[in-house]
Amino acid sequence: MATQIRLAAAHVAPIFLSAHETTHKAIRLIEQAARNKANLIAFPESFISAFPIWSALRPPTENHDLFQRMVRESIHADGEEIQAVRATARKCNIIISLGFSEKTRTSSATLFNSNMIIDNQGDVLVHHRKLVPTFFEKLTWSPGDGYGLRVADTKFGKIGSLICGENTNPLARYALIAQGEQIHISTWPAIWPTRSPSQSGVEEHNPQPGAAERPNYDNIAANRIRASAHCFEAKCFGILCAAVLGRDAIDMIASSTSSLQQSMEQSQRAATMFLDPTGAPIRGFVIDEATSASHSADFLQAQEGVLYADVNLDDCIEGKQYHDTAGGYQRMDVFNLQVNRTRQQPSNKSPTATMASTKQGPFPVTTPGSHIVRVAAVRAEGCYFDLPVAVQKTCDLVIEAAKKGCDMIAFPEILDSSNRPIEIRTSGGLY
Numbered sequence: 001m002a003t004q005i006r007l008a009a010a011h012v013a014p015i016f017l018s019a020h021e022t023t024h025k026a027i028r029l030i031e032q033a034a035r036n037k038a039n040l041i042a043f044p045e046s047f048i049s050a051f052p053i054w055s056a057l058r059p060p061t062e063n064h065d066l067f068q069r070m071v072r073e074s075i076h077a078d079g080e081e082i083q084a085v086r087a088t089a090r091k092c093n094i095i096i097s098l099g100f101s102e103k104t105r106t107s108s109a110t111l112f113n114s115n116m117i118i119d120n121q122g123d124v125l126v127h128h129r130k131l132v133p134t135f136f137e138k139l140t141w142s143p144g145d146g147y148g149l150r151v152a153d154t155k156f157g158k159i160g161s162l163i164c165g166e167n168t169n170p171l172a173r174y175a176l177i178a179q180g181e182q183i184h185i186s187t188w189p190a191i192w193p194t195r196s197p198s199q200s201g202v203e204e205h206n207p208q209p210g211a212a213e214r215p216n217y218d219n220i221a222a223n224r225i226r227a228s229a230h231c232f233e234a235k236c237f238g239i240l241c242a243a244v245l246g247r248d249a250i251d252m253i254a255s256s257t258s259s260l261q262q263s264m265e266q267s268q269r270a271a272t273m274f275l276d277p278t279g280a281p282i283r284g285f286v287i288d289e290a291t292s293a294s295h296s297a298d299f300l301q302a303q304e305g306v307l308y309a310d311v312n313l314d315d316c317i318e319g320k321q322y323h324d325t326a327g328g329y330q331r332m333d334v335f336n337l338q339v340n341r342t343r344q345q346p347s348n349k350s351p352t353a354t355m356a357s358t359k360q361g362p363f364p365v366t367t368p369g370s371h372i373v374r375v376a377a378v379r380a381e382g383c384y385f386d387l388p389v390a391v392q393k394t395c396d397l398v399i400e401a402a403k404k405g406c407d408m409i410a411f412p413e414i415l416d417s418s419n420r421p422i423e424i425r426t427s428g429g430l431y
Helices: 019-035 064-073 080-092 135-139 164-168 170-177 219-234 247-254 258-266 387-403
Strands: 004-011 040-042 095-103 111-118 124-129 152-154 157-163 183-188 237-242 273-275 284-287 294-297 305-312 375-384 408-410 422-430
Touching: 004 019, 004 237, 004 273, 019 040, 019 080, 019 305, 040 183, 064 095, 080 095, 080 111, 095 157, 095 183, 111 157, 124 152, 124 157, 157 164, 157 170, 164 170, 164 183, 164 219, 170 219, 183 219, 219 237, 219 273, 247 258, 273 305, 387 408
Parallel strands: 004 040, 040 095, 157 183, 183 237, 375 408
Antiparallel strands: 004 305, 095 111, 111 124, 152 157, 237 273, 284 294, 284 305, 375 422
């Protein structure tokens, strides 16, 4: 395994909601990074073909068209876009970490926030779906599973990746640390507002006041804190790879609404940077494509570009003398993390015989009798009350039904959405 490697992070915007054009842009950037002797290039969260920031800024009732387009421009994990990226990895001898919005063949509208690690032979080593879409992202993406909580063992190191807010989850992070991760990729959107930005504008690296005079989400600090903590705990290198918010995205989402345009323009931009195994920033560099000259840069934020850094994986060793949380500094007799890495599917074939053909299945098969059954149905309206009264009323109705020779009684739902018990008050009795 090589120890001296060159990392590349693409701080770029997608061609908004165009999978075809964004894939071509990704391929151009991969080829560019390979020409500049990078061994690994990382792309931002949901780079193909958009991050659904509209869900944070517009009510769901106004987003149907954008969601339909998001579905159309999301891609299959085995689709032509991924095949093209894999072919480019093989041609350019480079490892790729790619964020994309994934659609499935089992549903016309279920999407996942996904990331793939593709090795330099074009093989998919890790296919991860974000465990829990964060906040407004739930309006677009479904929860993923643990199938992709894996570290890719490559000729350029052991590489893992988590998507945005997953880097807040200590169990997900430890699942990668425990596999000997040496390079951790964290991917982020361009903006992530939790409140409307102030009218006074934004300074880079500073949180801005928002509605109700509370601070907006400072994604510069929040992203850096989480990624640095992971690097320090894992004693690994970190790539923070964030997107850029393009003008095409602002125009399409705002739809001539000045307040939306202002919110996006004033929201703090995320940064792309590298971290060392102590969590400290690494000064990277950019390469001028026209002259091949390199210029140092601590991070990229406002403008598109590819940031590079040269690292030595042997630098991961020293810190593990002090804190090797996957080895000598762990108490495996005390703590035991179990990870379910099963890919979740809407239906699975049972290893046993079908229940209809045999009585030896997981559930007994019974033949209905021919006798007449009397059923009681409770017609009720609900009101907020306390649990003992609701239980007593239920018991009284069961007894009443039994006295009338009923074999079964059916009740309406007795808890409202806030899980407060309500009294069952019969208006029409049993019938």
